[in-house]
Amino acid sequence: MSDTATASTVGRAGAPISRRIPTRYLVLALIFIITALNYADRSSLSITGTSLQADLGFSSVQLGYIFSAFSWAYVLGQLPGGILLDRFGARRIYALSLALWTLVTAAISLVGLITTPVLVSVAIIFALRLLLGVFESPAFPANARVATAWFPTAERGRATAVFNSAQYFATALFAPLMGWITHQFGWRWVFVLLGVLGLVLAVVWLRWMDSPRQHPRVTPEELETISSGGGLVDLDAPTTGGQRARLDRRTIAKIFTTRPLWGVYLSQYAINALTYFFITWFPVYLLEGRGLSLLEVGFVAALPALCGFAGGLVGGFASDALLRRGHSLTFARKLPSVVGMVLATSIALCSITDSSALIVAIMTLAFFGKGIGSLGWAITTDLAPPQAASFVGSTMNAFGNVAGIVTPIVIGYTVQATGSFDVALWFVAAHGALALVGLAVMGTIKRIRFDD
Template sequence: MSYRRGWIAVFLFTLATINYMDRIALSIAARPIATEFKLSAVGMGYLFSSFIWSYALFLIPMGILVDRFGVKRMAGAGIFIWSAATVLTGAASNFTSLLVARLVMGGGEAVSNPVGAKVIRQWIPATERGMVTSMFNSGSYAGPAICSAFLGALVAVYGWRSSFVVAGCIGFVWLAAWLLFFNSPDKAKWLSAAERDKILRERESVPAVQAPAQATDTGAASSGLLALLRSPTLWGLALTQGCNVYTQYLFLTWLPSYLQASRHLSISKTGAFAAVPYAAAVVLCILAGRLSDHFLKKSDIGTGRRRNAVALAMLTGAAILAVPFTTNLAALLLVFSVTLTGIASTTSLNFALLNDLLPGSKDVAKAMAFVVVGGNIFGMIAPIATGYVIDATGSYNWAFVIAGALCVVGAIVALTMTRKPISAEPGSSGIQAATS
C-alpha cells in the first residue's frame, strides 16, 4: 500500500516550522532592536510576550471557525495574515508599529494548532497518531533551529529588518502549495482507493469501553466548547500544556539574550549554538512519538495510557534545573538539548493524548484550541516574568528554576487529571474511567 498520507505530515511539519521561524525572528534580532528602540529587559519582555496576547485571544474563536469552515480555507487565511504581518515587522518605524505587527502576527498564527489537530484526525489512522503529531510539533523546533542559524547570520550581515522580510516570504510559498494540493482524504484525487479506505476505516480511536455510536466522525453532532469544559480531563490537558509551554517560551524569547549576556557569545555564534539543541529536539521528538505508538496497544489508545509518556517527557524537560550549575559550554549544550527534547515530546504527546481521549472528531479543533490557550496563558507570562527576574536579580538562574519546577508540576497533573476520556457529560456510563 502507498503511503501518500505522508505528504500530510510534510505539510504539517513545514506549517509549524514557518510558524516558529516567524515567532523566534524577534528573539534573534533582540539586541539591535533593543538598542534602536532603547528598550530595557522589562520592555523587551513585554514585546516578546505581545504576540501571545492576540494568539491566545483568537485561539478558541479560530478553533470554532476551523470546525465550522474546514482546514483548507482557515489555514490559508491564517498563514496569509501572519506572513504579511511578519514582513511588515521589518518596516516598523517605532515601538508602536512593531507591537502592532506582532499582535497581528499572533492573531493569524492562532489557526495553526487547531488546523493541525483537525488534519491529523481526518487523515491519520489512530495507531500512527503519536508519530505524525510529533512530526507536526517537531516543526516548532525545526523553525527555531533553522532560524537561529540562518537568520542569525542574516541579521549580522544585513541588519534585523531583512530577517523579518525573508521569514515572512517563506510563508507565501507554503500557502501556494497548500491551496494547490491539499484536500480532505475523501476528496483528494492523488490518494489511492486502498489508502483512502484505510484512513477512513482506522482514523477513530477505539476506547476501552466502546464510545456511543453517535461519536463517529460521520454522524456526530458538535458538543460545543461549553459542554466539553465539563470534563476535568480537558482541564488537565490544558494545565499540563501550560506547565510545559512556560519553558518553551522561555527558550523562544530569552535564550539568545541569555547566551549573549551570560555566556558572551556574538549574535552569529548565538545562532549556531542555539540551533543544535533545537535540531536535536526535532529528531528525538519524532522518535518519542514513534515509540509511544509502538508500545501502545490499539485497545489502550482510548484509555489515555499515553499520559505515562507525557509525564516522562515532562520530567525530562526538568533537566533545565541544571542550567544554573553548568559552566562548561559543551555541558550546557547537552542540558539544553535534553530539556528541549523533553519539552517538544511533551507537547506532541499531549496533543496526541487529546485526540486519543476525544471520542469523535467534530470538536477536535475547538478542544485543541482550549488546550493551547491553557499553554499560552503560561507562555504569555514567561517572557514578562523572566524580564522582571533578570531586572531584580541581575541573573537568569531563577528563571530556569521556575521553569524546571513547573515541569515537575505538569508531570503530576498529567498522571492525575487525564485518566478519563473527554465527555460532555462526565457522569455518563457510556465512557468510563481508564483502569491504568
C-alpha cells in the same frame, strides 16, 4: 493490499497513477513545513531582538513585553479560530491564516525606517505582534484537525509528534540562518525572507490541500486504512453552503467540565512555558548571560533544538509502538510524557555551573526530554469529540499559550531585578513538575462523546 505497497493504481478519473508515498504522509510533510515557518515567524525576535533592541533603543522590560505580545492575542484568538475551523474546515481557514500572519511578519521590517520615538516603535511592534498572534491562532488546531482526519489512531502519535517537532526543526534551521542574515545584512531582512516564504506556502496549501475522501491523490486502499483505523475522514468534507453545524452551549459547557481535558490544559501550559523560554529568552541568555557572540548564539541554539526535534519524534513513535504492542492508549501516551517531563526539569542545573559547554549539554538534555513529553496534541486528538474537534484543540492551545504571556514577562522582570538568569531557570524547570500534575489529573484517555 497495503496502501504503502501499491506502486501503481487507478485514480478517481480512471487513469493509472503512481502511488509510492501515501498521500497522508505528503500532507504531514506540508503541515510540518508550514509549522516550521510558523515557529520561525513567532521566534524571529529571539534572534533579532538584541540587534533590534540596540537599533531602536528598547529596554529589557520593553523587549519582554514585546516577546509576550504574540501570546496575548494568540490566546484570545484560539476560541474564535477553533469555531471557524469547525464551521469552515482547515483548507480555507489555514490558507487565510497563513497569508495574513506572513504579511504582518513582513511588516515588522518597516518599523523604524523613519525616525520615531522609542515608545512609538515599541507600540508599533507590540501591535504587529498582537496581530501575528491573532492570525497564527488557527494554525495548531488546524494541524490537529488535519491529523484527526488523515491518520488512523495507531499513527496519530507520530503524526502529531512530527508536526509538533517542527518547532525544534525551525530553530535548528532558521536560528543560524537568521543569525547570519542579521549579522551580514541587518535584522530587517529576516522579516522580508519570512514574508516571501509564507506567501509561497499559502498558495501551495490552498491549491493542493483537500479532505481525504475528496483528495484526487488518495487511493481507495489508503482511504480504507485511514477510516477503518479511526481517522475521521469526513471531518472536513464539503457541506451545503460550505459551513458545518454550530457548537451549542450544552456541548461547550460539557467541554469545560470534563476532567481529562483540564489535565491536558494544565500539562500543555507547563510544556509551553519551556517552549517560550526557548523561543524568547534563551538566545538572549546565551548572549548576555554567557557572553556568546550573535553568530555563536545562532549555532549553539540549534543544538538543543535538534535534540528537541529528535525527542519529539522519539516520543511520538514510542507512543504508537506501545499502542501497537497492545498497551492501553492511556499507558502509551502517558509513559513517554512522564519520562520526558522528568528530563525537562534538569534545566534547573544550569544555574549551578559556570561552564558554557556544560550548560549547553544540560539544555540539550532538557529539550530532548521536553520533546519526548510533548504529546499534548496527540492526546487532544484522542480525546476530542468529533463535533468540537477544533474547538477542543483551540481551547487546549489557549490555556497552553497563557505560558507565552507569563513566561517572557516574569523572566524579563526577574533578570532586571536580579541581574542574572538563575531564578528564571528554576522558574522554567518547575513547569516540568507541573506537567506531571496535569498528566495525573487527566486520568483515562479515550474519545469523549457527548451524543451517547
